[in-house]
Amino acid sequence: MKRLWERIVALAGSNFGLKVLALVIAVGLWVAGHRDIERALEVPVEFRNIPSDLMVVDNRIDYVVLRLAGPRTLVSTIDSDDLKLLLDLNGAKSGAASYPLGASSFNIPRGVTVARITPRSIIASNGTEYPVDVIVFATGFWASRFLWPMQIVGRGGVTLEQEWGEDPKAYLGITVPKFPNLFLLYGPGTNLAHAGSIIFHSECQVRYIMGCLLALLGRDARALDCKEEVNEAFNRRLDEALSKLVLSYGGERSWYKNSKGRVTATSPWRLVDYWRWTREPDLADYELIPA
Numbered sequence: 001m002k003r004l005w006e007r008i009v010a011l012a013g014s015n016f017g018l019k020v021l022a023l024v025i026a027v028g029l030w031v032a033g034h035r036d037i038e039r040a041l042e043v044p045v046e047f048r049n050i051p052s053d054l055m056v057v058d059n060r061i062d063y064v065v066l067r068l069a070g071p072r073t074l075v076s077t078i079d080s081d082d083l084k085l086l087l088d089l090n091g092a093k094s095g096a097a098s099y100p101l102g103a104s105s106f107n108i109p110r111g112v113t114v115a116r117i118t119p120r121s122i123i124a125s126n127g128t129e130y131p132v133d134v135i136v137f138a139t140g141f142w143a144s145r146f147l148w149p150m151q152i153v154g155r156g157g158v159t160l161e162q163e164w165g166e167d168p169k170a171y172l173g174i175t176v177p178k179f180p181n182l183f184l185l186y187g188p189g190t191n192l193a194h195a196g197s198i199i200f201h202s203e204c205q206v207r208y209i210m211g212c213l214l215a216l217l218g219r220d221a222r223a224l225d226c227k228e229e230v231n232e233a234f235n236r237r238l239d240e241a242l243s244k245l246v247l248s249y250g251g252e253r254s255w256y257k258n259s260k261g262r263v264t265a266t267s268p269w270r271l272v273d274y275w276r277w278t279r280e281p282d283l284a285d286y287e288l289i290p291a
C-alpha cells in the first residue's frame with residue numbers, strides 16, 4: 001500500500017487536487033483487494049481406511065461443492081486441485097451411511113509456508129513472492145488460561161488456577177467467587193466474535209468495577225465476594241445461549257473452546273444487554289465483608 005501510494009503521488013507531482021484523487025484511488029484499490037469474497041469449488045472425494053470386506057459402489061459422490069468465504073487475498077489463491085474431501089470409512093459396515101462434514105473434513109489451505117525473507121518481501125514455499133512493508137510475528141497465546149501465568153490466591157488459600165483449571169467462569173466475566181476484590185477486564189465469556197468492540201466491553205466492565213469500589217467505600221466494607229450461586233446461574237445462561245450458536249458446533253476444535261469443547265472465551269450476548277447488566281452492580285449478588 002505504501003509503495004502504491006508513493007508511485008501515485010510521484011505521478012501526481014505538486015498538484016494537490018491530483019494527490020487527493022490519487023489517495024482516493026489508492027484506498028479504493030486497497031479496499032477492493034481486501035474485501036471478503038465467496039467462491040464455489042468442486043472438490044473431489046477421497047475415501048480412506050475402506051474395510052477389506054467392503055467396496056464403495058456409489059459413484060454419485062465423486063465430488064462435492066464447497067463454498068469458501070474470506071479475504072480476497074486468500075480465497076482467490078485457493079484452487080480446487082489443492083483440495084480434497086476426506087471420508088474415513090474405518091469401522092464402516094455395509095449399507096447406507098451418513099457422515100457429518102466440517103471444516104476438518106477438507107484439507108483447506110490455512111496459509112503458506114514461509115521459505116525465506118528478503119529485504120522487501122516474503123517468499124512462500126510455492127514460489128510466490130509477497131511484497132511487505134512490515135512483518136508481524138504472531139506467536140499466539142493460551143486463550144483459556146486467563147491471567148496465566150500469574151498466581152492469584154483467594155480465600156482458603158485456593159489459587160485461581162486450581163479453581164478454574166481449563167474451565168474459567170466469572171460472573172459477567174468480571175468477578176469470581178472465593179476471590180474477593182478481584183475484578184477482571186476481558187475475562188471469560190467477554191470476547192466479541194460477531195459484532196462490536198472489545199473496547200466497549202472493557203468500558204462497561206470499568207464502569208461496573210468503579211460501582212463496586214464506590215459501594216465498598218459507602219458501606220465501610222473492605223471487600224466483596226461474588227456469591228457462588230449467582231456465578232453458576234449466570235454461566236448456565238451463558239452456556240445455554242452459546243449452545244445455540246455456531247461457536248459451539250461440536251464437529252470442530254477452535255481457540256475459544258477448552259479441551260472439553262466448552263466455549264470459554266466468547267460472548268453470545270447483544271451489546272445492549274451486556275451494557276444494561278453492567279450499568280451498576282447489584283449488591284445482592286455479593287457477600288460484603290466488613291472492614
